[in-house]
Amino acid sequence: MTVRTQGGYAAGQLTVHRSPAEIAPVTRALRGAGRKVALVPTMGALHEGHRELIRHARRTPGATVTAVSIFVNPLQFGAGEDLDRYPRPLEADLQVCREEGVELVFLPGVTDMYPDGADTTIVPGRVGDELEGAVRPGHFAGVLTVVAKLFHIVAPEVAFFGEKDYQQLVMIKKMVRDLDFPVSVVGVPTVREPGGLALSSRNAYLAPEERPVAATLQRALAAGAAVSARGPEAVLGAARAVLAEEPELQVQYLELRDPDLGRRPQTGRARLLVAARLGRTRLIDNIAVQL
Ligand code: PAF
Numbered sequence: 001m002t003v004r005t006q007g008g009y010a011a012g013q014l015t016v017h018r019s020p021a022e023i024a025p026v027t028r029a030l031r032g033a034g035r036k037v038a039l040v041p042t043m044g045a046l047h048e049g050h051r052e053l054i055r056h057a058r059r060t061p062g063a064t065v066t067a068v069s070i071f072v073n074p075l076q077f078g079a080g081e082d083l084d085r086y087p088r089p090l091e092a093d094l095q096v097c098r099e100e101g102v103e104l105v106f107l108p109g110v111t112d113m114y115p116d117g118a119d120t121t122i123v124p125g126r127v128g129d130e131l132e133g134a135v136r137p138g139h140f141a142g143v144l145t146v147v148a149k150l151f152h153i154v155a156p157e158v159a160f161f162g163e164k165d166y167q168q169l170v171m172i173k174k175m176v177r178d179l180d181f182p183v184s185v186v187g188v189p190t191v192r193e194p195g196g197l198a199l200s201s202r203n204a205y206l207a208p209e210e211r212p213v214a215a216t217l218q219r220a221l222a223a224g225a226a227v228s229a230r231g232p233e234a235v236l237g238a239a240r241a242v243l244a245e246e247p248e249l250q251v252q253y254l255e256l257r258d259p260d261l262g263r264r265p266q267t268g269r270a271r272l273l274v275a276a277r278l279g280r281t282r283l284i285d286n287i288a289v290q291l
Contacts, residue, residue: 009065014098016105019112020153023104027067027155036062037104039156041147044070045087045201046096049191053160054100056188060158067104068097069150074110075118076142087204106154113149121145124171125178127261131273132167132284135252143168144175151176151183159183164190164198166271166286170261190285192218198285205281214283216246217274220254221287224272228289232256232264235272235289243276250277256289267291 008015009026017023027037038057042050050068057066070093077083090107097105122144124133133140151159161169169187176185191199196218197211206214224239235256243251252275258265273286 009103012101012103014094014102014105016094016107018107018109020108023067023106024153024155026104027065030065031155031157034063036060036064036158037154037156038064038066039150039154039159040066040068040102041150041159041161042068042070043072043086043201044093045089045204046070046093047191047199047201047203049162049164049199051096051100052191053162053188054097054102056186057158057160058101065104066100066102067106067154067156068102069106069108069154071106071108071113071146071150073113073142073146075114075121075145076139078136078138081136082202082205085205087201106150113146118145122148122175122179125174127167127171127174131253131255131257131261132275135275140168140171144171147172148175148179148181151181156183158186160186160188162190163187163286164200165284166273167261170259174260196222198283200283202281202283207279210248210278210281213246213248214278214281216242216249217276217283217285218287221272221274221285224256225287225289228270228291232266232270232291235270235291239272239274243274248278252276252282259288265291 038060040053040057072086121141124140128140173185195215197215220239220242223242224235227234227238254274256264256272259269270289270291272289275284
């Protein structure tokens with residue numbers, strides 16, 4: 001089928017679109033021609049975890065076109081955070097997209113996304129002030145605002161996010177429900193290094209000797225999950241004991257919540273979440289637990 005688009009679309013090839021005005025007519029024309037658009041929103045510095053998201057997107061049933069957005073969103077960084085040093089290896093990122101069969105890359109600049117600044121924003125619900133939101137005030141308003149904009153601009157049927165940022169995933173799903181976005185949000189399990197460290201673009205900040213210490217987060221979560229039959233206190237106690245073995249880790253929170261990040265359950269499905277600082281790097285991780 002020939003698909004007419006105003007901007008560029010060439011089946012089987014990667015095309016890069018730099019503004020909302022360039023990509024919006026393309027994805028709408030594709031959808032009009034019966035194609036499904038699957039979106040993988042990223043901030044670039046693509047790693048194996050992103051490749052996994054793209055592979056899931058490409059496996060979406062139907063005649064799917066996979067779009068990846070690459071945008072380091074200033075709105076979700078607080079004062080003193082790593083906005084300026086966040087890695088931006090653009091050529092390598094485009095190569096990853098090519099290798100994974102991505103056809104559309106959306107690569108806007110800050111003024112393309114926020115031409116008038118960011119005056120109108122999304123207000124996250126209660127969970128937005130907890131866990132990550134308590135340590136990084138305003139972070140989720142920034143995340144939800146940019147994701148809402150990406151959904152409007154790219155108009156995907158389905159979008160993929162990693163479970164590594166579990167709270168982000170829960171909050172995006174909730175935004176989609178609460179505000180009736182016509183998008184299915186799919187969570188993809190975390191990809192880990194052989195030592196257990198969850199892949200993250202920010203792992204680039206870790207010194208080689210810090211990597212095994214960083215993997216302690218996953219060991220702590222696994223230790224907690226291993227005693228889940230003994231109840232919530234045992235889970236938290238076991239995880240805490242492993243974290244305490246590494247004084248270099250400054251733990252910011254270790255919490256057990258229900259899967260929607262409401263209260264701590266006594267039985268059933270739960271999520272154990274941890275955040276810690278290690279030198280100049282902030283690490284987060286989480287695991288599913290069956291109490
Ligand atoms: O997870 C990320 O990389 C970002 O928070 C996202 C979802 C692309 C929004 O900027």
